[in-house]
Amino acid sequence: MGGVGAMVKGASYSYAVFCGSFLRSPRLSFSIHNKKEKLLKFRSFSSKSTCPSLQPPDVSRLAKTAQISLTPDEIEEFAPKIQQVIDWFGQLHDVDLQSVEPSIRAETENNLRDNVPETFDHRDAMIGAVPSYEEPYIKVPRVLSMD
């Protein structure tokens, strides 16, 4: 356990050197709370990117990938907030995680069901929820455009 503690403290110190203004303890993100002064201190160093090889978020492109049609107003509103949170995510880059196995989730067994098809009893209710249905098709507009 001491090993982990020492590892994190070391990471925080190198982060401090990188960013300049910083609280020594690794409880940095934990001390975010309502009080404005501490929040501003947090924000002032979080605006520096800690991983220069990653491009900052391009909200328009992300919106296209995520299939959400944002208005220009929304893009303008979201961009700084998203940037701020992604920067905050960046603090993980300075933690020494070599030889730590990633966890997919908490420990659970993998319970597979038998590969036997079953009939769903409430098909009508399921079909009834489809916005645009013309028996027996779920109707969609054209998939490909000419340009």
Next chain:
Amino acid sequence: MILTLQTPRPLSRLPRFLPFSTNASITLNQSQPATCTSPPPPHSQILSTRHSLLSRQFSAADLLRSHLNRLNLTEPHLRSFLHLPDPSDLLAQADSLDRRIAAGEDVGPLAGVLVAVKDNICTADMPSTGGSRILEGYRPPFDATAVKRAKELGAIVVGKTNLDEFGMGSTTEGSAFQVTANPWDLSRVPGGSSGGSAAAVSARQCVVSLGSDTGGSVRQPASFCGVVGLKPTYGRVSRFGLMAYASSLDTIGCFGSSVADAGILLHAISGHDRFDATSSNQIPKFISQDVPNFLSHFVSASSFESKPLKGLRVGLIRETIGDGVDAGVISAIHSAASHFEELGCSVNEVSLPSFSLGLPAYYILASSESSSNLSRYDGIRYGNQVYADELDSLYGSSRANGFGSEVKMRILMGTYALSAGYYDAYYKRAQQVRTIIRNSFTEALNQNDILISPAAPSPAYKIGEKKNDPLAMYAGDIMTVNVNLAGLPALVLPCGFVEGGTAGLPIGLQMIGAAFGEEELLRVGHIFEQTLENCRFVPPIIAEDIAS
């Protein structure tokens, strides 16, 4: 553009108390939180309902009418519910139960118990919107397994409760439909994302309720509303029918006005489900076999020994009582620690050095997984569609129209973190941090039987306080997210008050147990609750109405 955040309603013209509670039964001292004159500890409403019904003291219809009456009076002020069924449907269920009791038939352990269900949990006979316009009016063709099990045991689902859209948020202000008020102070939030479920139990609009907890969404509202909130071990309760937010973190949890009630409800809905591959096969569905043993944990305080928790090792997490936590919260937790010592426990401070990394790791994992999970809302097979001539535009417009701002932002952040080439930088690193945190909990729980901390760094916020500041809102989850990363069970129960509102604002104590250790948590929590003096957690809005 849909305005998804409701502007706070002008509250200045609302009466300070409702007509049926003209005087608070508690004398208020302006300079300190409410103190009580030795009220009795909470008893299990579920067990007393069963007793009243089987002894014919009350009928199920009587109990239903009394709750509905209170619900109707409080609901215009609280707005806990997104959907309430026709009262005659509920009455029909109650009447049918009364007939079966009269005929001497066996009835389930939840017979006649009114359960509210968070609206991201599917119910076949009521709309399930997830708090989102994209599912406005959607009726699932099935019940979630947890709902199905509760109904099989006789529970009556009294309505669907308000939440932050798809579980994303910590105040319930993120609902596309309405803002729920905290029963302790109508100008404050009930917490989130299961704010409606917490408020409904707090105001006794129902007996118990179901919520979901991905990063604290049952525990933090329990703290804010002065009720018991129980998050089970990941895999204890089937997630089938819970609208997925972050699949590796989501759990269905329970609210009650006593530890016994939250525990009995959890017991009823737990167990392996073949429709959820992550539900554990190893813990038996002990519903029928072990009920007498399980209920024996909830005996009355008069049968406790003098030091009923002697030998229990309690670890107070040092990182949760330092910088950034309200002084009133720290004081309440220290009082709770003293109470544990009086009960015979040894309380020590324990340090979890990686504690602070959990918050960014959680938000990376949760936004990434949610960006994938919410891709199913495309306006094609269910939900609201905005028609367009081309498929891509139909997707884009339906989703833009249907999702609120917070949901959109989290999807975009998740899309970024999972972009080609970025997986190692964000998602994988967050999973590695997850391993560190799991290991640190395992180590701490080897040396302690339970760990304790506040459930939140502060009492309930004012409505609108965290509206435009995502990071400030995320910061409030610091006490709860690590438990989800580790998949452990946790119980929150009200342990004290701080100043605010008209009778103080409740503060919750979080108790964290080992994986699948819910029974121990409930045993300890029950003893703590039953021996806590001078504290009764009934919000002033209903104080007069509640018989003690």
